[in-house]
Amino acid sequence: MLEGIRASLTEAVRAAARERLGASIERVVLERPPQIALGDLACPVAFDLAKSLRKAPRAIASELAGAISLPAGVREARVEGAGYLNFFLERGAIVRTLLGGAAPTSPRPGKIVVEHTNINPNKAAHIGHLRNAVLGDVLVRTLRHLGFSVEVQNYLDDTGVQVADVVAGLIHLQEITTLAAAETVIRERRLPGDPAHPKGFAYLCWDLYAEVGRTYADRPETKAWRDEILHAIEAGDNETARIAAVVVDAVASSHVATMGRLGIAYDLLPRESDILHKQFWATAFQLLKQAGAIHLEPEGKHAGCWVLRLTDSEEFAGMEEPDKILVRSNGTITYTGKDIAYQLWKFGLLPADFDYERFDPRWDSSAVRAEEIPAAVREHPIWRTSHAANAAGAPEFGRAARVFNVIDVRQSYPQKVVREGLRALGYTAEAERSVHFSYEIVALTPRAARELAERFGEEYRLSAEDEKKPFVEMSGRKGLGVKADDLVELLLEKSRAEVESRRTEGAAAGMGEADARSIAIGALRYFLLKVGRNKVIAFDFDEALNFEGDTGPYLQYSLVRAANIFRKLEEKGIAHEVSGSALEDSGWEDDLWAIALDAASTPDVAERAVETLELASLARHAFGMAQSFNHFYHRQPILQEPDAAVRNRRLAIARIFQREMSALLGLLGIPCPGRM
RNA sequence: GCGCCCGUAGCUCAGUCCGGAUAGAGCGUUAGCCUCCGGAGCUAAAGGUCGCGCGUUCGAAUCGCGCCGGGCGCACCA
Numbered sequence: 111m112l113e114g115i116r117a118s119l120t121e122a123v124r125a126a127a128r129e130r131l132g133a134s135i136e137r138v139v140l141e142r143p144p145q146i147a148l149g150d151l152a153c154p155v156a157f158d159l160a161k162s163l164r165k166a167p168r169a170i171a172s173e174l175a176g177a178i179s180l181p182a183g184v185r186e187a188r189v190e191g192a193g194y195l196n197f198f199l200e201r202g203a204i205v206r207t208l209l210g211g212a213a214p215t216s217p218r219p220g221k222i223v224v225e226h227t228n229i230n231p232n233k234a235a236h237i238g239h240l241r242n243a244v245l246g247d248v249l250v251r252t253l254r255h256l257g258f259s260v261e262v263q264n265y266l267d268d269t270g271v272q273v274a275d276v277v278a279g280l281i282h283l284q285e286i287t288t289l290a291a292a293e294t295v296i297r298e299r300r301l302p303g304d305p306a307h308p309k310g311f312a313y314l315c316w317d318l319y320a321e322v323g324r325t326y327a328d329r330p331e332t333k334a335w336r337d338e339i340l341h342a343i344e345a346g347d348n349e350t351a352r353i354a355a356v357v358v359d360a361v362a363s364s365h366v367a368t369m370g371r372l373g374i375a376y377d378l379l380p381r382e383s384d385i386l387h388k389q390f391w392a393t394a395f396q397l398l399k400q401a402g403a404i405h406l407e408p409e410g411k412h413a414g415c416w417v418l419r420l421t422d423s424e425e426f427a428g429m430e431e432p433d434k435i436l437v438r439s440n441g442t443i444t445y446t447g448k449d450i451a452y453q454l455w456k457f458g459l460l461p462a463d464f465d466y467e468r469f470d471p472r473w474d475s476s477a478v479r480a481e482e483i484p485a486a487v488r489e490h491p492i493w494r495t496s497h498a499a500n501a502a503g504a505p506e507f508g509r510a511a512r513v514f515n516v517i518d519v520r521q522s523y524p525q526k527v528v529r530e531g532l533r534a535l536g537y538t539a540e541a542e543r544s545v546h547f548s549y550e551i552v553a554l555t556p557r558a559a560r561e562l563a564e565r566f567g568e569e570y571r572l573s574a575e576d577e578k579k580p581f582v583e584m585s586g587r588k589g590l591g592v593k594a595d596d597l598v599e600l601l602l603e604k605s606r607a608e609v610e611s612r613r614t615e616g617a618a619a620g621m622g623e624a625d626a627r628s629i630a631i632g633a634l635r636y637f638l639l640k641v642g643r644n645k646v647i648a649f650d651f652d653e654a655l656n657f658e659g660d661t662g663p664y665l666q667y668s669l670v671r672a673a674n675i676f677r678k679l680e681e682k683g684i685a686h687e688v689s690g691s692a693l694e695d696s697g698w699e700d701d702l703w704a705i706a707l708d709a710a711s712t713p714d715v716a717e718r719a720v721e722t723l724e725l726a727s728l729a730r731h732a733f734g735m736a737q738s739f740n741h742f743y744h745r746q747p748i749l750q751e752p753d754a755a756v757r758n759r760r761l762a763i764a765r766i767f768q769r770e771m772s773a774l775l776g777l778l779g780i781p782c783p784g785r786m
Numbered sequence: 787g788c789g790c791c792c793g794u795a796g797c798u799c800a801g802u803c804c805g806g807a808u809a810g811a812g813c814g815u816u817a818g819c820c821u822c823c824g825g826a827g828c829u830a831a832a833g834g835u836c837g838c839g840c841g842u843u844c845g846a847a848u849c850g851c852g853c854c855g856g857g858c859g860c861a862c863c864a
Contacts, residue, residue, distance in 0.1 A: 141804095161844080194807070444861090640812095653798070
């Protein structure tokens with residue numbers, strides 16, 4: 111609705127400038143003034159015209175104010191400050207429209223594939239993986255809210271070195287050499303001779319993977335394990351490959367469960383092994399050769415490799431050695447090569463498709479109990495690519511019009527190469543619509559690492575050198591990091607304690623485990639979302655565990671307060687549904703109106719968040735709204751207000767806030783507790 | 787060396803795309819507020835050479851150039 115007013119106002123300003131001043135304006139800026147008392151929309155156009163017209167900005171602004179014909183919804187134009195042309199909206203009319211509910215969003219054409227999470231299936235997830243999944247999930251929710259059809263893919267690198275390394279640990283360090291023995295480890299959640307691990311198989315792999323890393327360092331000859339296992343996995347139909355397959359399934363299941371408890375669901379798990387089995391690379395390879403995009407390097411250090419030529423590409427200008435190897439001289443394919451094939455498939459550009467089957471996560475491998483996962487997520491069908499024939503009822507996947515790859519900033523170069531691969535094949539449009547959603551990593555402060563060492567053991571102790579750095583990267587290989595489920599547990603503990611401390615008081619009475627969970631998850635998601643995507647999150651326990659101020663629970667609390675008002679009214683038998691006709695045009699003072707105006711601007715914020723991929727703007731917008739509402743709540747009581755007209759206005763605002771804030775928390779994936 | 791990102795209050799961050807009104811939050815500190823829809827809240831105070839310099843402009847945290855500090859990337863790893 112605001113969008114429409116902005117558009118007609120832009121035209122009206124242009125028309126006034128043309129007719130009254132004979133000036134044509136390219137861009138009409140309409141911004142929010144610093145205070146609402148100055149107006150609802152401010153136009154600084156007079157400053158731009160001042161020079162060419164040789165007049166004072168204020169004089170120009172007042173001529174425009176006199177000449178402009180105000181579109182519907184705009185009450186007044188006024189000159190403010192040094193020459194701003196400010197507009198005041200019809201407050202009552204807009205509130206009435208908002209109260210009537212949002213118009214349903216119309217579907218937009220073009221399927222979008224969002225790829226996120228993509229954790230190597232060889233160890234438990236850490237909080238860096240959470241940032242990826244939460245950003246991806248909010249992108250998905252926002253795109254769907256805007257009317258797009260979205261498919262969520264979580265890619266499994268099931269044939270890579272990381273999986274091979276943990277399998278090496280099982281086979282060579284733990285002597286788990288049969289499928290049956292591996293199954294027992296997963297089911298019993300313990301390695302031979304150890305007690306059962308309370309957090310399950312993925313946690314156990316976390317430690318085992320770190321141990322393999324140490325073994326490689328201490329006894330370099332053991333590095334041969336990796337190649338031996340990679341070859342066995344590639345050859346297939348042997349016990350090592352079967353062990354690897356169940357490891358991947360179990361760990362991927364635990365990732366699905368961990369993300370599931372945060373409300374994150376997936377449609378498809380494409381597997382690297384299927385890209386190989388289905389000859390996607392061979393097909394893509396043919397296409398690349400035919401297009402002349404790649405060549406076999408005859409000499410030099412890349413002799414014998416198939417290379418994507420990037421020397422002539424603008425994006426790679428200035429690089430010493432821009433060409434990228436896709437096929438190694440030993441004939442194996444690099445990750446980037448496979449990624450090009452995968453990306454082509456996502457756009458439906460490969461004359462080939464996967465086969466599919468249902469993926470039923472094995473919850474027994476995870477730290478998460480099934481009941482912690484919201485029903486909608488638990489029941490959402492997950493498919494994966496299949497080694498066997500296509501299952502009946504498999505939906506169509508891929509064939510996207512646009513693709514977002516959510517992946518941290520360190521992968522910018524390979525992501526550029528993938529895009530360049532599409533371009534080299536002549537798929538310029540697809541290359542343009544192939545977006546790397548890049549974001550900065552979550553790192554550990556030395557202080558957080560010290561806390562980890564105190565909480566979870568000395569293996570988290572940093573070296574003296576790392577202690578001096580502002581932050582250190584988390585590392586699966588070193589086993590250094592805050593595991594996702596550990597952080598969720600800490601949040602749950604704190605949340606339960608808070609619930610316990612107030613469960614007997616007033617309106618919070620009756621709070622329970624479900625509320626505690628909502629609060630923990632809300633705090634976590636907001637913590638990861640509130641900072642801009644280009645900022646490194648230097649992780650700090652105190653900050654992550656804070657429930658006051660600029661946090662998820664603050665947002666939730668504002669919404670629970672709004673709900674409490676309506677519940678109280680219902681209990682007292684007071685009518686609380688305000689119809690538009692009961693609302694007058696006057697009396698909309700600034701405090702009240704500001705909340706409505708904010709609520710009305712959510713669609714603009716969402717649209718812009720997707721455009722810029724700056725999803726933090728949604729979080730900030732939510733926080734601002736919650737803040738305004740809390741001020742309003744404090745100063746403008748509803749139940750005690752004797753004047754019916756005043757009470758109705760306040761009720762209308764509370765209702766609008768409740769509705770818009772719920773929708774906004776839905777976009778952020780922050781659940782709302784019933785009480786708190 | 788080349789490329790990208792970050793530098794704003796004691797700390798963590800908005801604001802930079804598209805220049806505009808006294809540079810805003812949260813945490814922390816200090817002082818207040820529950821006979822009133824719940825205090826996970828509210829009110830207020832203190833706290834800023836917007837890393838530095840030059841330039842463009844009526845006007846620069848925002849644009850340009852040059853520095854300084856920190857991080858990341860530039861594999862026959864992923």
